[in-house]
Amino acid sequence: xxxxxxxxxxxxxxxxxxxxxxxxxxxxxxxxxxxxxxxxxxxxxxxxxxxxxxxxxxxxxxxxxxxxxxxxxxxxxxxxxxxxxxxxxxxxxxxxxxxxxxxxxxxxxxxxxxxxxxxxxxxxxxxxxxxxxxxxxxxxxxxxxxxxxxxxxxxxxxxxxxxxxxxxxxxxxxxxxxxxxxxxxxxxxxxxxxxxxxxxxxxxxxxxxxxxxxxxxxxxxxxxxxxxxxxxxxxxxxxxxxxxxxxxxxxxxxxxxxxxxxxxxxxxxxxxxxxxxxxxxxxxxxxxxxxxxxxxxxxxxxxxxxxxxxxxxxxxxxxxxxxxxxxxxxxxxxxxxxxxxxxxxxxxxxxxxxxxxxxxxxxxxxxxxxxxxxxxxxxxxxxxxx
Numbered sequence: 332x333x334x335x336x337x338x339x340x341x342x343x344x345x346x347x348x349x350x351x352x353x354x355x356x357x358x359x360x361x362x363x364x365x366x367x368x369x370x371x372x373x374x375x376x377x378x379x380x381x382x383x384x385x386x387x388x389x390x391x392x393x394x395x396x397x398x399x400x401x402x403x404x405x406x407x408x409x410x411x412x413x414x415x416x417x418x419x420x421x422x423x424x425x426x427x428x429x430x431x432x433x434x435x436x437x438x439x440x441x442x443x444x445x446x447x448x449x450x451x452x453x454x455x456x457x458x459x460x461x462x463x464x465x466x467x468x469x470x471x472x473x474x475x476x477x478x479x480x481x482x483x484x485x486x487x488x489x490x491x492x493x494x495x496x497x498x499x500x501x502x503x504x505x506x507x508x509x510x511x512x513x514x515x516x517x518x519x520x521x522x523x524x525x526x527x528x529x530x531x532x533x534x535x536x537x538x539x540x541x542x543x544x545x546x547x548x549x550x551x552x553x554x555x556x557x558x559x560x561x562x563x564x565x566x567x568x569x570x571x572x573x574x575x576x577x578x579x580x581x582x583x584x585x586x587x588x589x590x591x592x593x594x595x596x597x598x599x600x601x602x603x604x605x606x607x608x609x610x611x612x613x614x615x616x617x618x619x620x621x622x623x624x625x626x627x628x629x630x631x632x633x634x635x636x637x638x639x640x641x642x643x644x645x646x647x648x649x650x651x652x653x654x655x656x657x658x659x660x661x662x663x664x665x666x667x668x669x670x671x672x673x674x675x676x677x678x679x680x681x682x683x684x685x686x687x688x689x690x691x692x693x694x695x696x697x698x699x700x701x702x703x704x705x706x707x708x709x710x711x712x713x714x715x716x717x
Contacts, residue, residue: 357443358629368398368631371414371423373618374572375592375652376474377402385667386651388644396638398631406570407520408687409707415439421626422635424474426616427462428522428687432703434463434470439621441468446633449640452658456681462688463619471619472636475645475654478615478677478684479518479526480606482589482597484579487514492607496530498586500561505585512564516575516587519568519714521706522687525614526588527554527561529685533611543614543685545694551701558713568714579604591653591676608680615684649676 370377377400380387389400403420405411408429415423415438425433433439444450450458450472457473464470483493489506498505499515517523528543531553538550546554566584569575576593578584580602589606597604620639622632638644645656646665655676656662662673677684694700 357441358446358633359443361446361633362630364396364398364631364634365628366397366399366631367401368422368628368635369401369403369420370635371403371405371411371420373424373426374404374406376424376618376648378648378651383651386647388638388647392635392638396631396634398628398634400635406572408522409520412436412438415623418623418625420623421628421632422623423621424618425471425621426618426687428616428689430462430471430619430621431465431689433621434465438624439470440624440626441470442472442622442633442636444469447472447637447640449637449658452640452642452660454657454659457617457657460617460619462617462686463621471621472639473657474618474620474639475648475652475657476615476617476681476684476686477591477652477654478608478613478680479588480591480594480613481609482579482587482594482604482606484585485603485605487585492605493586494607494610496526496588496609496611497534499564499588500527500530500557502564507585511586513566514583514585515564516567516569516578516584517558517561517565518588519570521703521710522614523588524551524554524558524706524710525685525687525690527557529614530611531557541696542694544688544690545696545700546690547697547700551705555709555713558710562713562716592651595651595653608683613684614687616687646672649673655681 377389378386379389393399405414408426411423411425412429412432414420415433453473481493487505487507491506498511502512505511525543528540528546531538532540538553540550567578572593576596579597594604594606620636626632640658642658642661645658645661646668649656650667650672653676655673655678663670690700690703690706692700692702
């Protein structure tokens with residue numbers, strides 16, 4: 332909670348923004364590597380074999396380029412924005428609820444796709460995606476994407492996958508005969524308001540929600556009220572993947588929104604864990620490797636962006652985290668991902684996922700919407716029991 336408040340405070344100045352940002356000129360030609368590269372990344376995104384020697388896409392890069400990689404792990408998109416605002420980093424693996432803020436805040440620079448030979452291999456659904464492309468200008472390289480799944484304990488649900496997110500939003504007796512109160516979790520980030528809105532889209536259609544990130548005052552109030560009710564059920568608001576894993580193993584947690592990363596690690600430990608796409612659908616993330624406007628190592632950064640698009644790296648990252656590659660060629664011939672991995676991780680579910688994006692006051696679906704700074708302050712209140 333302390334880190335969450337710090338992150339929110341640090342970026343409050345740019346929560347209200349317009350998508351327009353004046354593009355500076357991207358790098359014209361690639362030079363010699365500067366010897367260093369610093370990356371702000373989600374947990375599990377930049378691996379050098381420390382956790383599992385089979386998952387290492389850093390060591391080879393360092394040997395080939397001479398660019399020594401350092402990684403700062405961030406637990407939320409707000410933390411990533413705060414770190415990029417502070418400076419001192421070259422790259423960030425930003426989700427859609429951070430990327431446009433970074434562009435509007437002029438914290439990242441346009442990229443020259445001509446300097447990234449593998450750009451042409453990127454999935455066409457992602458090449459011009461609105462979370463990294465503004466007025467035809469690209470501000471990053473697609474990395475990987477995936478869903479926020481419902482992770483659950485198979486014993487608690489008697490091996491019957493829950494069909495609805497109601498198991499985390501509404502008090503009820505679970506199949507094991509016990510209440511869900513105190514046994515569920517929710518994500519420790521304001522973007523989670525969208526999960527409540529997605530649930531309401533299905534269960535209260537009279538609200539007229541068309542986009543869970545574009546809410547008018549009435550729709551937003553309903554989402555916040557749902558989250559206030561959920562507060563009575565939640566045992567912990569999670570943002571650290573490893574702490575959530577421990578909670579499912581040792582603290583009696585049986586259901587929560589989660590990432591495939593946690594599901595995969597728990598299943599690898601033979602824990603009684605599974606995941607599902609509930610009937611209401613899911614939110615998700617499509618992450619972009621973005622270059623800081625004041626990067627001191629832009630040549631190494633471009634070398635990394637090219638490296639990150641290799642089918643081997645794309646496949647290995649996707650196998651490790653449970654994501655879908657941004658390069659379709661990675662779906663075949665990767666020993667770790669296997670040829671079934673892309674289908675398993677949801678390659679065909681792209682259109683079913685409501686990808687994270689930053690809520691704005693001027694929105695496409697209904698003109699005026701509740702902006703992100705309100706989501707931030709109100710979600711802090713929800714977590715605090717207000």
